[in-house]
Amino acid sequence: MLDHLLFSTLVAGLQDLAATLAMRVAQAWRIPNTRGLRLLLRFLIFAALVMPLFLGLIAALLFGLHLLSA
Numbered sequence: 001m002l003d004h005l006l007f008s009t010l011v012a013g014l015q016d017l018a019a020t021l022a023m024r025v026a027q028a029w030r031i032p033n034t035r036g037l038r039l040l041l042r043f044l045i046f047a048a049l050v051m052p053l054f055l056g057l058i059a060a061l062l063f064g065l066h067l068l069s070a
Contacts, residue, residue: 011050018046 022042031037 010053014049015046018042018049021045 019042022038022045025031025045026033026038026041031041
């Protein structure tokens, strides 16, 4: 239960950070205020923030399996 709460809090925080960064990037680059472009930018930033976390998790799991098999 606590793990799910921590994970959902982390994801919500990253989504909020991605939305803030997308807004600032859109203003700085003068991207037109269309919903599709802003959503695409928010998704790309969110993916860039989340991808290292999942790669780190996969690496930790593989390392743990390596230690267990030794």
